[in-house]
Amino acid sequence: xxxxxxxxxxxxxxxxxxxxxxxxxxxxxxxxxxxxxxxxxxxxxxxxxxxxxxxxxxxxxxxxxxxxxxxxxxxxxxxxxxxxxxxxxxxxxxxxxxxxxxxxxxxxxxxxx
Amino acid sequence: xxxxxxxxxxxxxxxxxxxxxxxxxxxxxxxxxxxxxxxxxxxxxxxxxxxxxxxxxxxxxxxxxxxxxxxxxxxxxxxxxxxxxxxxxxxxxxxxxxxxxxxxxxxxxxxx
Numbered sequence: 300x301x302x303x304x305x306x307x308x309x310x311x312x313x314x315x316x317x318x319x320x321x322x323x324x325x326x327x328x329x330x331x332x333x334x335x336x337x338x339x340x341x342x343x344x345x346x347x348x349x350x351x352x353x354x355x356x357x358x359x360x361x362x363x364x365x366x367x368x369x370x371x372x373x374x375x376x377x378x379x380x381x382x383x384x385x386x387x388x389x390x391x392x393x394x395x396x397x398x399x400x401x402x403x404x405x406x407x408x409x410x411x412x
Numbered sequence: 413x414x415x416x417x418x419x420x421x422x423x424x425x426x427x428x429x430x431x432x433x434x435x436x437x438x439x440x441x442x443x444x445x446x447x448x449x450x451x452x453x454x455x456x457x458x459x460x461x462x463x464x465x466x467x468x469x470x471x472x473x474x475x476x477x478x479x480x481x482x483x484x485x486x487x488x489x490x491x492x493x494x495x496x497x498x499x500x501x502x503x504x505x506x507x508x509x510x511x512x513x514x515x516x517x518x519x520x521x522x523x524x
Contacts, residue, residue: 300471305454330510331509331510333512333513341517342502342515342516342517342518343455343502343515344515345512345513345514348512350510388454388455390455392509392510394509394510397468398460398462398468398509399457399470399471400445400457400460400470400513401457401471402447402454402455402456403454404452404453404454405454
């Protein structure tokens with residue numbers, strides 16, 4: 300079946316460094332790619348998203364890039380802060396010929412002060 | 413976020429019992445979703461609904477039933493709970509299929 304592979308599963312960085320999380324999807328019909336942040340015991344919350352007609356999007360310290368040819372998209376967090384520590388999920392959504400949303404397994408990010 | 417609520421927040425039940433998890437949203441969003449979250453699997457879509465009286469299966473629908481008689485409510489029923497259904501269940505809603513999904517606070521379900 301369709302899937303989304305997310306790497307790495309765990310990432311530890313020093314405060315101020317950058318963090319990059321990568322996802323690869325298999326369904327070529329996917330056309331919307333959100334990223335969610337989930338703190339321990341809390342609900343997932345959207346931090347940034349990108350649509351298939353855009354290659355890159357930035358919001359302050361967070362950016363997402365999309366390579367549709369390679370079926371690959373990435374989350375970039377610059378100048379990391381301890382409050383960025385959380386689990387991050389990518390997702391690939393296809394809404395043509397039915398609706399499918401597949402999440403990656405998540406990346407646990409630790410930002411060390 | 414307060415616009416989407418789930419109840420109960422915690423539930424313990426026994427194998428074979430029927431359990432219904434409730435989801436309510438106040439935004440009049442067309443789309444509503446049910447996910448389960450298990451370690452190592454991220455979030456997996458169980459069922460979704462594009463509008464009242466329109467529901468469809470997601471990735472892992474077996475053992476679950478949904479209904480949507482009103483736009484604001486989307487209950488999820490486990491007809492005969494099994495231990496493998498022990499999980500955290502999240503409801504979500506969005507205005508369209510390509511808009512932000514807003515998640516509820518989750519329901520932690522333990523099936524003994």
